[in-house]
Amino acid sequence: MSACLQTIQDYALRSIGIGERLLPRSDFTLCEQVVLIGSGMIWNIYFGIFALVIGFFLATGLAVAKGAQNPWLRKPAEWFIFLFRGSPLFIQFFFAYFLFLNLKSNIEFFDPFTAAWLGALIVLFLNTAAYSGEIFYGALRSVPKGDVEAADAYGLTGWTRFKRIIWPTMLRLAWPAYTNEAIFLFHATTLVFFSGFPAWQQRGDALYYASYFADKTFNPFVPYPILAGYFILFTLVIVGVFGLINRRLNQHLPGEARAKFKFRPNLLR
Structure with missing residues (x-):
């Protein structure tokens, strides 16, 4: 137990540069694998949360723009x-990395964009904004006309009508x-490991550490199930948090009329 506590102290925050710098080289314990893979999850959580939050606002704007009558707004959003x-996320990572690399060679401002913490985050938030924007656009078209007409009858127009009636x-x-999209986005953060964005000073995400242990021990049946367990755990957290938000959004409706969450695997992602 004391050895595991020491491992937690040494490696729990290693992925963000706090603690022991050198990775264990031999005689790997289960505690070391659990702690280091968990340390890498910090980056997956970082990518997931920030991409989701920033992408949410861009997705809302895209949905509104796509539903606009003005072609100067509608066409760029479409x-x-x-x-x-339409393009694979994996290809988007590589395209963005080499784009930022070329821009970096000419403009010093783009130097941070070649790092995973910023460059990969930009790709993830643009990708999820596109998927979420299409989801929001479909929901926007499904808003009952009676709700809009009722808002007009009460004298609500423009931004006030959108904020109080249409958007909710x-x-x-x-x-x-959208809950499904949040789950798939969180899972998609593992692709950062395979992208061109390098891990700085061996401080990678969870898949980086899982692959490290699998390569060193020639046994993938310990680190990868640990990694899967972490993702299952955080998937349950996402479902729980989004479920509470969904209950809040539907609190004014009778129980049988409330939208229910159903997990649908996105096979085309």
Whole structure:
């Protein structure tokens, strides 16, 4: 027990540069694998949370723009969504990395963009914004006309009508599907390991450490199940948190009319 506590002290925050710098080289214990893979999860959580939060606002704007009558707003939104939904996320990572690398060679400002903490985050938030924007657009088109007409009858127009009537109804309709997108985004953070964005000073994400132990021990049946266990745990957290938000959004409706969350695997991601 004392050895495991020492391992936690040495490696729990290693992925963010706190604690022991050198990785264990031999005689790997189960505690070391659990702690180091858990340390790498800090980066997966970072990518997931920030991409989701920033992407949420961009997705809302994309949904509104795609539903606009003005083609100068509608067409860019349509092409943005089509581009990021139509191309594989893996290719987007490589394209963005080499794009930032070329820009970095000419403009010093783009130097941080070649690092995973910023460059990979940008790709993830643009990708999830495209998927979420399409979800929100579908929900926006499904807003009952009676709700809009009632808002007009009460004298609500423009931004006030959107903020108080259309946007909450859109979120209520889109939330179950958006919960799925949040889960898939969190899972997609593992692709950062395979992208061109390098891990700085061996401070990678959870898959980085799981692959390290699998390569050193020639036994993938310990680190990868540990990694899967962490993702299952955080998936349950996402489902729980989004479920509470969904309940909040639907609190004014009778129980049988509330939208239910259903997990639907996204096979085309």
